[in-house]
Amino acid sequence: MIKYLPHLIGFLFIAGLMVPLLYPILKAKLGLFLSLIPLTILIVLFSALAGLTPESLYLLPSSWGLLPEMNFGFRIDGLSLIFGLLISGIGFFIVLYAAWYMSKYERQGHFFTYLMLFMASMTGLVFSDNLLVLFIFWELTSVTSFLLIGFDHHLAKSRQAALQSLLITGLGGLCLLFAVIMIGQVAGTYEISLLIERGIHLGDHPKYRLIFVLLLLAVLTKSAQFPFHFWLPGAMQAPTPVSAYLHSETMVNAGVFLLMRIHPVVGGTMEWKYMLMLTGVITMFLGAFFSMGQRDLKRILAFTTISALGTMVLLIGIDTPQSMKAALVFFIVHGLYKGGLFMVAGIVDKSTGTRDIYLLSKLFKPLPFTSIAAVFALISMAGLPPMLGFIGKELVYDAQIQLPGMSWLLLPLGVGANIMMVAISITIFTEVFSPFGKSDPIKVKYREKDFPWYFLGGPIVLALAGLMLGLMPGMLDTLIANALYAAKNQLLDVNLSLWHGFNDVLLLSLFTVVSGIVVFIFRRSLNVHIGRLIDWFDKYHLPTLFAKGTKIYVDRAYKRTQIIQHGYHRFYLLTFFIVTGLLIVAQVNWDFLSVMPDGGYTPLRINLVLLLVVASLAVIFAVFSRSRLSAILAMGVVGYAVAILYLMYGAIDLAITQFLAETVIMVLFVMVILYLPKFAVLSTRNSRIRDWIISLSIGTLVTFVVLHARFINLYEPISVYFIKNSLTMAHGRNIVNVILVDFRALDTLGEITVLTLAAMGVYSLFRFKVKKNKSKKEL
Amino acid sequence: MELIFAIFIGLLYACGVFLLLRRSIVKVILGVFVLSNATNLIIFLAGGIKRSGSAFIPEGAETIDPAVISDPLPQALILTAIVIGLGIAAYILALKYRYFEETGTHDLDQLSKTDRK
Known part of the structure; x- marks a missing residue:
């Protein structure tokens, strides 16, 4: 019967996740229903007691794992049984207890989800035979504990206590991960049964002290040992079933469990004895x-x-x-x-x-x-x-x-x-x-x-x-x-x-x-003295110190972030352009001769050169113009010039589209511009000079990149395929159109989607305004 | 001719980047348009400008010699880009309109406050 234990743990996980579905059906009976699962586990574990001898060990190996070294194998021996029996036995009563205790709470479903997930992780922790798996369950208990301590998350105190416990146990969790990986590296396996079977003991290994200190930190944080003990009284913010379950006998005992579990591998040394004592x-x-x-x-x-x-x-x-x-x-x-x-x-x-x-x-x-x-x-x-x-x-x-x-x-x-x-x-x-x-x-x-x-x-x-x-x-x-x-x-x-x-x-x-x-x-007079001592301790109150420490850290981090995330749009872009520019500088081949194509440049066409000169003048005019309308018109000139370029090189479809798109954009711009203020000189002279230097360098770099790119032919162009098959396969004579609607039809679908989204965006932007105006009028 | 093209694209890029670095949002939008045109031209130039025939298969023929027509693939890509550019233009203009209506400013530096507490 015990071989179904892994399934039962999985079942606990699933039950926890199913709570949102079960809750509307069962309502107040939910706790009673859920308590059947820990009860089943308890019975299964009792069944394992029957065949127990002082030396017996029952392994449930599994070939399934997240990673090659991470098999979800389970190990049933006296140690895991003692912990497992208490976890499931008390868990059974806690779930029953919570069924009534939590009945007045609003988010009862959430509570049972967390509780079930915790129970599953805790059971998994004590039975797992793999150190990495044990670590995962260990962290899961920390996370569920965090959720449960902060269950009354409308109270600042609860949130603070939850965060404090998470930070401390999370620190321990990280230490445990490092320790586990180091043990695995040194010993060559993560399987606890193999570690014990091979009689591996790391006491003499040069890295032993580091491993031990990391393990110690994990244990001290999890099991609320001095000087990390202070998160446990804070955790009392959780609803009582949680305090009774997690913070008295299960989760906080995980550290104790780990010490016993890992004892054959790292225990018994002088460091172990003195530090723990x-x-x-x-x-x-x-x-x-x-x-x-x-x-x-x-x-x-x-x-x-x-x-x-x-x-x-x-x-x-x-x-x-x-x-x-x-x-x-x-x-x-x-x-x-x-x-x-x-x-x-x-x-x-x-x-x-x-x-x-x-x-x-x-x-x-x-x-x-x-x-x-x-x-x-x-x-x-x-x-x-x-x-x-x-x-x-x-x-x-x-x-x-x-x-x-x-x-x-x-x-x-x-x-x-x-x-x-x-x-x-x-x-x-x-x-x-x-x-x-x-x-x-x-x-x-x-x-x-x-x-x-x-x-x-x-x-x-x-x-x-x-x-x-x-x-x-x-x-x-x-x-x-x-x-x-x-x-x-x-x-x-x-x-x-x-x-x-x-x-x-x-x-x-x-x-x-x-x-x-x-x-x-004599407790009354004694309590006075103890009270004084506690007051004295409160000056160096660890939770307060801890809260202060985290606050200073967060504030510092905030200030550091402010330097990078300053919120100035143009400086973000500036950073981007400078970094990209420098990257290009490192890549561009400055040998001007190599920029020459093999067959030389194509001959100049005077009419096109004139066109480009006009367009260049137009764009420069657009940049310097103080009038919005003339800037837009100058932009239009650039757009039309580009369209004519397309036309001259035989790209008829492009030219038509460019003409249409440019016209629509101009019309839209002119429509909107009426509602916008005039240009104003917002930047200083120095910043303009700086921007010009940057943008001219970018322009120069782009020129070089374009020239390079033009003469690099890594692969045979695939256009030949389109040209050859346009009529025979797709039955169209306009090759560009055939590419768009046939060969690359999905791209066009994407394009249509983008347009639809943009249209919806524009629509909602204007609709939103109408609503707001109405409400203003009503006010 | 390629050299002239490349210099023209470089000029467009320089102007576009300069416009993008302005504080006035209208200029930034103009910069976006300039850059999108310039980028289209890069793709076009990559297809080659040695051949300039239209990418049509004449009546009666099964296919056409790739050497006489300009490369159709960059054309298809640019066509998509132009149309998407139009969508972006419409959206960005509507957004700017709303933004000005909400904030009453066209100075992008004023927007920096949204990142602060």
Whole structure:
């Protein structure tokens, strides 16, 4: 069944694009309908779990690709399954959730299009077996994320947040592209399975550092690591289903996924360990710290997400089997509780109209099931038994303790971050949900029974899943062992259990909980200090700095563009003529003798020379004339002279056409000229002299080019064919006409089209005026 | 004769380019017409001016010797060009008329503001 996975991903793409057609038919049922696709994917992925052993790997090669090195092959192993299960599982609930959440929005169809496209790209990302394909899906997630963050595009804040996230993740995407290409060049293949099979490791390659830094930038930007973390709180401008899905557990985890996926090829070096540990630990601590000072429920969750992402990066950086295992478990834990909490935040927002935790209170009564789900999720976030979060946190501590040399730094910061997590969890519970306390219950617009089942289902099921996995963690053993085999390329025994016996880790956990409660009790005075710190940070506020930076860049670019795109018509032309002239100068053969034709020039014809002299005088007169009418008449003289030239050389049709066209143009000109002002001397003397120099040089160059062109015969003229076949094939004696209407009839069709367009243009130009005059009169 | 032709075309080009570089839109349009005539002449000259018979097959004959008639292919090309030139002329004049009506100026430098914020 798993072999249909690529089709299902394609189906997600198609479903997303079909939304505009489906929406008018299904209306509010659209979300329910679309949720069937992630559900199908979830079932298919579950079916793959059945045959899973710690070493099994299922490849779905494909001969189809955009480029020879770019096959859309898919790879199903523990790592992609863990991510895939969460993406499709939570995706299923998110789509259901969004079906009601978005029902009041106008552009619901657009939303589901973006969401489906995102889901397809994200699923493609984790399952693809080719680095280039992975890159494409990676970029697609950035773009869809941009569209979703800026979904409320009438708000300047949304647009700004969307742009900010796109610029940052886009920068990372570019880095990833370079890194992927370099890996491909060095290793000779882009297939992940081949890279692992051949045991390629780039650690000793001279370009390793460059590749690693590029990969690191991609990961740090995508997974909102310090110092790029600030786009994630901004991304909370998106509708809540998006925050719950993209910006807590799928897209932002793509960086974590990439690290694990690419680990066998570039991982385990000193650079890897120190850089990842450093950024991870800073991000983990800062995220938790900043979440303390926030009021908005979604912003709190965003900062805890940053902290969680930091934890995962840190664990991957520690790079021991225990830490990798911890990172995988922590990813599952985080996905389950954070998705649920975000959905709860959305429910609370819909029900009360606010997300400010200090305004909210006593929501247990109106929202009992939601509150229970939230409590389970909060317990998981705090890392307490019996939730899976407890196991996750124990593993994290275990990994941090067992790290020789660095644990003196990592452990205090890790424990500190967890203490804050405990404190935040308790704070959210007491402020928002707890039925006890003195504060007055907040007024609610909707009670739980006003919501449909599919709006509430997500958090409850996710909380139950966290509880079930916490009680029976053994279910994950094989999956995680297989993922570890994929990420670390070594076979490990995984035995998850809730109870580890009395040991250092348990003591640390106890200490964390006690300290968390202490921090919670003193939270008010602590928050004052944190608030001050945040204010101090705001001076060097990264989003503002970033916005300033982009603004300066855009302004500079605008000024630079102004130099080239100055808007003066004649200077554009001047540039064009000078450049073309110089190009011709470089090409023209200045040897005057070579301009002579082999058979010499044709003899002068005095009457024609006189004609040309008259025409020359006329054109010079036209240029200098101050009167519009005489200038036009002089132009007419030139036109007629050219017509006579045609006539003298036997081109009768040309002469007739030229006479007619010239006459019509003159008549039109004279008609229009009545409505136009007189000539005025607008240019200065100097600019006229400059223009004369340029135009005379152009004229001279053209003379040379014409003389050259006249005597170049690269190919036998094809006119002979037309002359020979004019009568026999096309039954016409006037060869020029036969060429026009028979041999080259399509050209003439094009000509007619041009004329029709011009006529339509003229017509609309005049018609438009009539309308406007009318409206003026009415006014 | 070719030399005289080439110099004439060069003169037309010089005048056309000079007119194109003016600020007054009427002169720019005149420049376009001059250039289109000059370009037609280049094509005509490329066909050769040694032979000057009309490109007709006389009554009763099946074909005619290519050496006695002027090249029909450039003629066909120019004919198309003239007609299109006419279309452009009509359109450009209508456009200019409307442009003057809207803006009240015939100074192209005034148009530069459309490119600025």
